[in-house]
Amino acid sequence: MEALNIVQSKAQKYSIIGNLISDARNPQILLQFSFLIYGILFLSWEVNIFYYLIIIGSSLLFQAIFTYFTDKNFLSLKSGFITALSLSLILKSTSFWVLILAAFLSILSKYIFRFRKKHFFNPSNFGIIVTLLLTGKAWVSPGQWGTDMILAVLIIIGGLNILLKVGRLDAALTFLLTYSTLLFFRIVVYYGWEADVFFHSISNGTLLLFTFFMITDPKSSPDNSTARIIWAFFIALLSFILTSWFYVFSAPLWALFILSPFTVLLDSLFKSKRYEWITK
């Protein structure tokens, strides 16, 4: 084990790949960035590159400012960049002020909603939901990914890689299994639709992106594995209720937002080691 660590640390110093995997944020940035480019180039998104630059620029700026006045650890710019990419992938608006606000709220949430030195909202999730509520000028396009399985598989595999490194696979799988089982019973068993109606409703890019990049955020999810499983189960349950009876299309985003504060409670009940981005 120790030998492996030495090899790893050497590899980290000398190779691009080693350097990249030493920090789970790197592959995450690469993946999210590639989804963004994929959407723009291949999914015919209505694009204004300027808006993406605004989101990325303002997120990095706010992150830099907050970092400067707090711990001065500028590696957190990467987290800021991830937040910016998540916002770019999910939130739409035709007003750049709204986008700047979303970036600001996302970064701000990391420094305001803290308990025992840990923020409990996923920053971009917080930014998205609060912007939707406050401005009424932003929206989420759940249909923008289409349902082509290739993309779905890409996201799953990509997400898995990151998760294996981060160790949040339990939350992702619990969420996905619970949510799809409930949907399966409703759509196929209860209503009697064909199986492809069910697959169509879960092979949705936004859902998978949410599963592998948001609910699994190692910083804001509960530290303990059991706690995470309980937490993810309730997010799935709430998402299912919101989707099926209230016709909320981006239900998982709302469910995560509503249940995020429970991370604090779960962390007090189930103690475990805090996650660090860089293994030292």
Added chain:
Amino acid sequence: MKILRKIKLFSFFAMVMQINVMYSFCGFYVAKADASLFNKTSQVIFVRDGNRSVVTMSSDYEGDLSEFAMVVPVPELIKEQNIRIADQLIFQKLDAYSGARLVEYFDNSPCRQYIRPSYAKSVAEMNEIEDFVEYEEEYSVSVEAKYQIGEYDILILSAKESDGLQRWLTDNGYKIPEKAKEVLEPYIKNNMKFFVVKVNLEEQKKIGATTLRPIQMAFNSDKFMLPIRLGMANAKEEQDMIVYLFTKQGRVETTNYRTVNMPTDVNIPEFVQKDFGDFYKDMFEKQWKKEGKNIVFLEYAWDVSLKNYVKCDPCAGTPPSYTDLRESGVYWVTSPNDQDNVMFTRLHVRYDRKHFPQDLFFKQTPNKQNFQARYVLQHAYKGELSCDAAQEYYKKVLNRREKELTTLAALTGWDISDYEFYLDEIRKKIKESGNGWIEEDNFKNGLETIFIPGSRNNNKGNGVKWVTFIFLLIMMLVILHKSSMLLMKRES
């Protein structure tokens, strides 16, 4: 049980009325005869604000009226006062107003200045509930209401199970395809009612109507959707549906399918003018295939509030007036000076069972940006040119036309080698204006390499995308690597 063969059912669209649960209906027509109505386009006007919906369905049925029937799932028992007959003209108006448009511009003489106006042409131009419940135990079907509105006999049914409903329909002279059963089941479970329409021939004679007029219904439903599945029950081919949506805040998009903008604002060759209808049809087909056949196209979006002055630019048809909005069912507009917002969205979907397993669910967004499918013709100067600038000008035109042809091939898949004349015309002029002196490399040679027939051209387009994709990824990789190294060095 009788087995009815030779059933031709064509299903077009679905209509819906909603008032609280918004369900749309995906209706299907049922005919006894072999009416071949595939390839027709159904049109639906969908007005929605909050839970309130008003849906108007246009039928382009041309067969024997005695054999016409339509079944549409609806979210609630629609009252008689919420059903009316709408004017067919409204569909033509909305279609003309929101269809793809061709815009023409004319080059001025490079030797002299004068201006001609530009104008636009549209594709369209070219081309009660009393306590009336009759429960039929044998079928477990309730006839919840019976109305006679205009030339139509309308029944609203509710059922407990699909077998019974199907038998009831069959025994009452409505032939519906075997496959419809599996789709009826989920709708029944969802507490939907069935809106069943037949033509009352006597009434129709009295009224003197020769075609079937659209039916409009208002209802409440919390679901913003159109039930297209029923319509696909026995359709083998794809069907087209155009949905005209009126909302208050902004554009509408589909939530369970990708909404894609139609390619727009491109310059196309001058000769397309004669075949603009074909051009648009072929482009639609090609783009639909390219996007994977499971998408919904946005063809038009505009703020048509009465207070908004510019309702199109250029206009392909008259923008909807106060009367038109009322006729469409935009109930919140109550006077010609109404200040309320009205956003108009036109979606075009070509669907079949394989690519559209789910009904269409919509969502209103706050996006008020206008959108139109607009194609530009730039006419070269036709007169005689004798100044020095002529040669330069013609070279520019040749260049421009080469690009137009490439665009044409990429959009429609047309074989552009059929259109050499379009370039030859200009090449000739270059020769003439250049006193017989020709720059070899500038044209003839160029043509063979630039011109790539449709399909190859398309691949080339994707190749460029992949190269860009990979390039950007590598760039990001390098940036991440460098910045990580830098930041880590600082850390330590």
